[in-house]
Amino acid sequence: MDLYPAIDLRGGVCVRLVQGDYARERVYGGDPVEVALEFEADGAPWIHVVDLDAARTGRPANREVVAAIAGAVGVPVQAGGGIRDEFSAEALLDSGVSRIVLGTAVVEDPRLLRRVAARHPGRVAVGLDSRRGEVAVRGWTESSGRTLPEVLSAVEDAPLGAVVVTDIARDGMLTGPDVKGMAAVLNATRHPVVASGGVGTLEHLRALAAVFAGGRGLDGVIVGTAIHEGVFSVREAMIACAP
Amino acid sequence: MIAVLDYGIGNLRSAQKALEKAGAGAVLVTRAGDAAGAAGVVLPGVGAFGRCMEALRETGLDRAALDAIEAGTPFLGICVGMQMLYRESEESPGVAGLGVIDGAVRALPEGVKRPQMQWNVLVPERDDSALLDGLGPEPWVYFVHSFAPERTPEVVATCDYGGEVVAAVERGPLWATQFHPEKSGPVGARVLANFAKACS
Numbered sequence: 001m002d003l004y005p006a007i008d009l010r011g012g013v014c015v016r017l018v019q020g021d022y023a024r025e026r027v028y029g030g031d032p033v034e035v036a037l038e039f040e041a042d043g044a045p046w047i048h049v050v051d052l053d054a055a056r057t058g059r060p061a062n063r064e065v066v067a068a069i070a071g072a073v074g075v076p077v078q079a080g081g082g083i084r085d086e087f088s089a090e091a092l093l094d095s096g097v098s099r100i101v102l103g104t105a106v107v108e109d110p111r112l113l114r115r116v117a118a119r120h121p122g123r124v125a126v127g128l129d130s131r132r133g134e135v136a137v138r139g140w141t142e143s144s145g146r147t148l149p150e151v152l153s154a155v156e157d158a159p160l161g162a163v164v165v166t167d168i169a170r171d172g173m174l175t176g177p178d179v180k181g182m183a184a185v186l187n188a189t190r191h192p193v194v195a196s197g198g199v200g201t202l203e204h205l206r207a208l209a210a211v212f213a214g215g216r217g218l219d220g221v222i223v224g225t226a227i228h229e230g231v232f233s234v235r236e237a238m239i240a241c242a243p
Numbered sequence: 244m245i246a247v248l249d250y251g252i253g254n255l256r257s258a259q260k261a262l263e264k265a266g267a268g269a270v271l272v273t274r275a276g277d278a279a280g281a282a283g284v285v286l287p288g289v290g291a292f293g294r295c296m297e298a299l300r301e302t303g304l305d306r307a308a309l310d311a312i313e314a315g316t317p318f319l320g321i322c323v324g325m326q327m328l329y330r331e332s333e334e335s336p337g338v339a340g341l342g343v344i345d346g347a348v349r350a351l352p353e354g355v356k357r358p359q360m361q362w363n364v365l366v367p368e369r370d371d372s373a374l375l376d377g378l379g380p381e382p383w384v385y386f387v388h389s390f391a392p393e394r395t396p397e398v399v400a401t402c403d404y405g406g407e408v409v410a411a412v413e414r415g416p417l418w419a420t421q422f423h424p425e426k427s428g429p430v431g432a433r434v435l436a437n438f439a440k441a442c443s
């Protein structure tokens with residue numbers, strides 16, 4: 001299970017939100033590029049970057065910072081947030097990002113997903129963020145009215161690199177991931193699955209690394225708050241993620 | 244100075260940066276003449292084989308690549324830049340590659356997810372490989388590809404992906420990797436440092 005340390009960007013700086021609430025933002029100091037280079041130096045195999053401003057508005061606000069991170073680090077970068085048209089998707093993929101995460105766009109414009117994924121097989125992930133069983137959109141500010149299994153089955157035949165599944169209620173809370181829910185996702189799709197939300201201890205990581213369903217385990221886990229708050233280091237997390 | 248051939252396909256900034264971190268001066272070169280006299284030449288590549296070959300020929304940089312290889316200049320092909328060294332690819336039938344390695348590029352084995360887009364571990368085959376020097380045990384590297392070259396005598400490392408997949412080749416100063424050294428963390432950095440050393 002690959003570790004994806006997360007960098008969430010708002011106004012060009014690293015922040016974390018609690019349960020996706022833009023009013024509950026904590027700012028983590030430092031140049032985002034420097035933070036990414038530290039993650040890389042600690043051995044992270046991926047860097048996960050989210051443009052929170054764009055996630056809410058659909059307008060790229062931190063794209064130059066995302067491109068600067070992708071150009072600076074020697075590991076692949078996965079980036080998401082507010083990619084709702086082909087131009088934004090192509091621009092990010094062309095800026096050196098290895099994989100983009102489409103969220104709202106998948107629910108609102110499935111043809112967009114199919115077109116971009118067909119042109120860049122494996123380089124597109126679907127980000128599904130659920131709250132009380134429904135997939136949320138627009139930076140988690142609205143519900144789509146569709147369930148996780150419904151959306152998963154709709155993207156089953158697209159050439160995706162991964163599905164990134166986030167439990168909004170747990171995100172930024174450090175209270176533990178939805179281990180059972182992740183097993184259900186593994187059973188519901190053949191795509192690689194990356195878990196996100198709620199990891200607060202190394203024990204949580206070990207629990208996710210042990211998930212096995214549908215003949216396989218999780219492909220990766222995104223960890224933000226726990227690393228930024230110094231609960232554990234990237235190095236410690238890497239060991240917990242190894243089977 | 245290492246010339247990174249920039250024929251308009253994909254973003255080459257991370258490759259250039261990674262070479263610089265490895266201690267080599269690297270410049271993006273868009274005209275064949277500008278690669279002449281370089282201490283080393285890097286041929287990157289992403290996307291489809293046919294489209295890359297077409298762009299390489301249109302820019303005249305195919306000539307720069309062939310001249311460098313013929314002159315024995317240290318040369319590193321990366322991903323589709325590796326595949327273009329072969330005669331042809333199943334991905335784009337009828338499109339000739341550079342043909343400096345006598346083999347073809349084939350689709351990854353049936354039954355595996357394509358592309359292989361993941362970290363995978365190299366299985367070295369030769370102790371005397373300069374490309375693989377000092378990589379340590381279990382060298383993990385990052386792959387993004389749906390096609391890979393068939394086995395030829397130049398193979399120095401493979402990986403396991405639904406069967407044996409060619410991951411690196413070396414014939415004197417001619418090196419190539421199916422994985423992306425510029426995205427492969429410390430192992431990739433060592434490969435690039437090895438290349439920089441070969442260029443110095």
